[in-house]
Amino acid sequence: MLKVDQLVKTFGGMTALAGISLTVPDRSILGVLGMNGSGKTTMLNCINGIYEATAGEISLDGVSLIGKAPHAVFSEGVGRTFQVPRIFPQMSLLENLAVALLNKGLSNAQVAEISAHWLNKVELYRLRHNYAEELSGGQQKLLELARIMVANPKLVLLDEPFAGVNPSLALLLIGIIREMPQEVGCSVMLVSHDLTSVYELSDNILVMHEGHVLAEGNAEAIQKNPDVIEAYLGA
């Protein structure tokens, strides 16, 4: 279970996160909604150690993630994707996945087996020897997802997974995300401003606004929440 408690992040005089608290229970999907600049990506960067939190506590299954470097956070079982996919362009797909398995103490055969499994899942197996830069933007997002899934994470942070992905690949992606909690056994934090897919996938939804939590609840409650309606439609 991921627990974020009163997380604050400031840049110079600007406050990006003003005390965010949330939990992601095991085997569940938390959707995070919010406008551009509401602090969603900043929060992900704090959780996985790219930014150092100004104040507050972040823990995964009771182990604090504060002060850990990104590679150490990954070893604790937190995987993360980026809004613009960040694959290793000059390496083959298989090599891309192998990077995430370097410190797992696996044999080459095990690495090959796990990689084949996930490349099949994201329907890129036939391209496994191609360089990652030859993939389309949407395929790169799938590769990026496979790259964290091979490491069998406890929690994955997905930053705008559907942005720039064509409809058929988006469907594939939605299918994979949907079965993550039960089949893979990991929990998901799904950051997006694509309302439909967030409503459809999430067990629980958090709406962020200007570094605060504006509302929290299930899809139905969020859709009816007057604050959310005002923040999205009003002003």
Add this chain to the structure above:
Amino acid sequence: MSDETRETRIEAQNPLSASQKNPEKTSHIKSLIWGGVVTLIILAFLPVPLFTTNLSFMFYMMLWLTMATSFNFVAGMAGYMPFGYVAFYGIGAYATGVLYKTFGLPIPIALAGAAAAGVAIGLLLAPTLRLKGVYFGIVSLALAMAMKLIISLMPAKITGGSLGLILSGANDPTMAYYAMFIVLLGALAAGTWLSMSRLGIALRAIRDDREAAEVVGVNVVRTRLKAWVMATMFPSLVGGVEAWYTNAIDLESSFNLLVTAKSIVYAMAGGLGFLVGPIVGASALYGIDQLIWRHFPTLNLLILGVVIIALMLLLPRGIVGAFAQRFSRFRRFIP
């Protein structure tokens, strides 16, 4: 290009590459090519002393092959540009000279000492590995100058002062030739291991996208440190063997920036990041360079500079890199 068209393009291109159906063949062909290149190198250099006593041309060719290959470890695989690369060459030369001349140790031990000195200095400079790209390059150059100043400040009894050191009594060009041959083979072996090992994968991931590598669990600092240590050992050995070959060491030639410049040019002309890159580059340019050097020494620098500029503007990925880009189907076969 939209997603759809790109996907069809890849789809259409796939049947062309045989490796799709038989992936194991890819790495097989790649190893075969690399094995062939290494065999060719061995056959070209091993018998030379049997035929001639004029070893210089081939000796220095091995020297540049080694320098360019190990430069590729840091520049091509870890994504650093150590402009002060010459520092390790100079340290190796001086360590060999001081251990042999001042302390009276035999040459093989002096050479081992040179490698150890290079690695030790490399570790001492490890904090600079935290610097981003170009800043690392600049600082590394400053450190090379500092190294030269430090040696010049050391007592002349040890380093020979401004006169340098003459290793009289160690004169054995054939042995020195084979020592360089072994160092070259060592560098090729290290490169082979790097490209196949997990360390090599981690390094290339860092080179491609450092932050993304960190996010999937690569300890960037530690990984780079390993490549750095490997890359510091070879120039130190090369400097030491060269000192043995010429029997003379002095500050100006041991810390000549040209050593870095030529390592860069040869590695880049071939193509950074490919094992064969530095070999192709050094083979293609070394002969030309020798010709110019012998006939017009001042033009040497001028032409070297022009070649660097031209390479960067016209062939930024080098000969092998340009080939790989033009014929991307064959890219996976290039070691």
Add this chain to the structure above:
Amino acid sequence: MNELLLQGLVNGIVVGLIYALIGVSLNVIFGVLRVVNFAHGEFIVLGAYGAYFAQQLLGLSPLLAMPLVFLVFGLIGYGLYFLLVQRLSRSNDPEHASLLVMFGLSLVLGALMLLAFEADSRSLNFSLEPPFLMFGNVILPTTKLLGLGVSVVITGCLAYFLYRTMPGKALRAIIMNRDAIQIVGVDLNHLSALTFGLGLGLAGITGIIVSMIFPSFSPFIGQDYTLIGFIVIVLGGLGHPIGAVAGGILFGLAEQTAMVFFSGTVAMLLGFVLLIAVILIRPAGLFGVQNLR
């Protein structure tokens, strides 16, 4: 206070301001264009030769040669931008590519100077009346004072240009955010070429001041100035146009006081130690806006 030390401190400020000038022009080029101008030192030496030949052939005093050299070097820079720099932005790794191209250029310029002017050192025939002023026991050569004055004026002009005029503000905007400026409709290419010209023009003027103050110059010393420039801007903060002034003075002071107590070699070494210490303790430089790590 020890008079030698006082003399060292005074020299430090004079030399430091020249170093600052080197750093400022390097920083403008790096900040705006992300080009690491490795050939900067060679342009400084060329500036010194410019003053030398202006004096020998045209009978111009170094002060009068300054605007001429600034203009000529500015034009060369403007042209070189389109010849060398512009296409680098399309490279995979523009910063490294620029470093390598400029490294090549520095080799070319060094070799050309060697061919054209030969290896022996030259010095400018330049003196003022009286040759020096005495403050207590501290000796101040008037040429150094003049150099100091010129450096201050030029730094002041540059600061005014960067912070008070429209093109200067646009340049600083590019330093902060290169992408945003394109949206505002600034002709980035033209402005970039002007910046490169400005940087080289300043390097030329710096060369003239150098030739007035230091006893001699030769084709070989370019690289030393480039290194000093880099030390200065790392000390002051990369990309920070005026931070280099503080870095330059700091480095000048450290070097000149060390020269009093030890040798020139130790003084140079001290500069490198200072550089490494700053990088390890304060990676953004003393006034840095961006991290080096």
